[in-house]
Amino acid sequence: MSDNTVPDNGKTDVVLVGAGIMSATLGALLRLLQPDWSITLVERLDAAAAESSDPWNNAGTGHSALCELNYTPQKPDGTIDIAKAVNVNEQFQVTRQFWTYAHENGILPDVRSFLNPIPHVSFVHGAEHIDYLRRRRDTLVRNPLFATMEFIDGADEFARRLPLMAKGRDFSEPVALNWTQDGTDVDFGSLTRQLLGYGTERGMTTLFGHDVRGLHKESDGSWTVKIANRRTGQKRKLSAKFVFVGAGGGALPLLQKAGIAEAKGYGGFPVSGQWLRTGNAELAAAHQAKVYGMPPLGAPPMSVPHLDTRVINGRSWLLFGPFAGWSPKFLKEGKVTDLPLSVKPNNLASMIGVGLTEMSLLKYLIGQLALSEADRVDTLREFAPVQRIPTGSWTSPASGCR
Numbered sequence: 001m002s003d004n005t006v007p008d009n010g011k012t013d014v015v016l017v018g019a020g021i022m023s024a025t026l027g028a029l030l031r032l033l034q035p036d037w038s039i040t041l042v043e044r045l046d047a048a049a050a051e052s053s054d055p056w057n058n059a060g061t062g063h064s065a066l067c068e069l070n071y072t073p074q075k076p077d078g079t080i081d082i083a084k085a086v087n088v089n090e091q092f093q094v095t096r097q098f099w100t101y102a103h104e105n106g107i108l109p110d111v112r113s114f115l116n117p118i119p120h121v122s123f124v125h126g127a128e129h130i131d132y133l134r135r136r137r138d139t140l141v142r143n144p145l146f147a148t149m150e151f152i153d154g155a156d157e158f159a160r161r162l163p164l165m166a167k168g169r170d171f172s173e174p175v176a177l178n179w180t181q182d183g184t185d186v187d188f189g190s191l192t193r194q195l196l197g198y199g200t201e202r203g204m205t206t207l208f209g210h211d212v213r214g215l216h217k218e219s220d221g222s223w224t225v226k227i228a229n230r231r232t233g234q235k236r237k238l239s240a241k242f243v244f245v246g247a248g249g250g251a252l253p254l255l256q257k258a259g260i261a262e263a264k265g266y267g268g269f270p271v272s273g274q275w276l277r278t279g280n281a282e283l284a285a286a287h288q289a290k291v292y293g294m295p296p297l298g299a300p301p302m303s304v305p306h307l308d309t310r311v312i313n314g315r316s317w318l319l320f321g322p323f324a325g326w327s328p329k330f331l332k333e334g335k336v337t338d339l340p341l342s343v344k345p346n347n348l349a350s351m352i353g354v355g356l357t358e359m360s361l362l363k364y365l366i367g368q369l370a371l372s373e374a375d376r377v378d379t380l381r382e383f384a385p386v387q388r389i390p391t392g393s394w395t396s397p398a399s400g401c402r
């Protein structure tokens with residue numbers, strides 16, 4: 001067997017499905033912990049990180065619960081529940097420890113290409129929300145993970161830190177911020193490629209342009225993985241001790257095919273996120289932060305509006321969104337049959353149940369789908385109320401499925 005081919009008998013210790021951040025991370029970890037295991041990664045597209053892990057398909061927030069207000073809800077008694085924020089932040093610290101170790105050991109040689117410091121900020125307006133934000137900061141700051149968080153409610157300080165958001169703003173409506181200086185912007189695409197590079201340099205086989213079409217558990221506990229070359233149509237089988245389904249939106253159909261009990265009852269409802277973005281240097285220079293607002297009523301947590309600095313290929317951009325989109329595809333490069341084919345007798349009841357109980361989500365989605373380009377720019381004005389947004393500054397080509 002050469003370094004980058006599967007042996008003729010198709011045997012491999014591990015199959016990783018998908019070349020996104022999940023498989024890339026696990027592949028690198030396995031290379032470190034079990035260097036003698038053979039690993040085969042199968043990706044249906046011709047490139048790594050081309051779905052959700054692509055930097056244009058997510059906001060690149062190193063989720064550390066510094067700015068996302070949905071992680072710190074107010075309890076009925078008026079106190080702030082920070083349990084989720086602490087848990088999320090602790091997980092991010094573990095991630096940072098892994099990246100530090102990986103950098104020091106040559107696994108991630110180019111940290112600046114995927115990790116950049118950027119303040120994480122929560123933004124509210126109106127007296128009631130400002131009161132919440134003040135109490136949120138007072139509660140969080142007692143935990144060492146959030147000790148540096150500041151509360152800012154003065155117009156001058158607001159304008160000094162966030163010039164783009166201050167320009168043209170009517171400060172007679174009070175606004176406030178929770179500001180944490182040591183947040184991060186993460187380019188998951190670059191990170192994925194470096195982790196995969198480490199794996200492939202050490203013998204991991206990568207099959208791009210290959211679809212995983214079936215998964216079957218044999219009586220001896222091994223897995224038969226059916227794959228097809230999307231260019232030639234050639235089909236073959238792999239036999240693996242372990243399979244990791246890091247297929248993002250493609251995971252549900254594969255888990256259903258595997259017939260495992262854990263997949264029963266699960267359904268998928270493909271809501272995508274779309275963004276406005278600009279590479280206008282003047283606008284990008286006037287906003288150096290990730291600023292998260294309050295979630296709209298009925299909106300899922302991932303739809304909280306935010307205006308983000310993104311650093312991609314060494315250049316600063318601004319991203320604003322996400323706006324919810326909908327299609328029956330589970331992946332950007334998926335098929336319109338993804339959703340209908342995922343409906344099975346074992347998940348029909350749970351899917352109908354969600355449809356009946358999540359009316360506010362449905363209303364929110366319909367409202368989002370009805371938004372025109374001009375409506376989207378109006379939403380942006382809540383964050384950046386400049387009198388005139390330069391024509392052509394903001395476009396909306398970026399999107400991702402979740």
Ligand SMILES: Cc1cc2nc3c(=O)[nH]c(=O)nc-3n(C[C@H](O)[C@H](O)[C@H](O)COP(=O)(O)OP(=O)(O)OC[C@H]3O[C@@H](n4cnc5c(N)ncnc54)[C@H](O)[C@@H]3O)c2cc1C
Pocket residue numbers: 017018019020021022023042043044045048049050051052053054057058059060061062063188210211212213246247248249250251254272273274322331399400401402
């Ligand atoms: C709008 C939006 C905003 C987000 N913002 C953030 C954020 O700010 N911070 C954050 O941490 N996360 C964010 N996320 C989430 C994050 O992007 C995803 O959780 C992460 O990228 C998922 O990685 P993955 O490897 O699981 O999937 P993916 O990156 O989607 O990779 C899955 C891969 O599997 C392949 N595949 C699928 N089916 C098959 C098959 N049958 N055979 C072979 N290959 C297959 C696909 O082609 C794809 O390359 C956001 C996501 C969205 C949509």
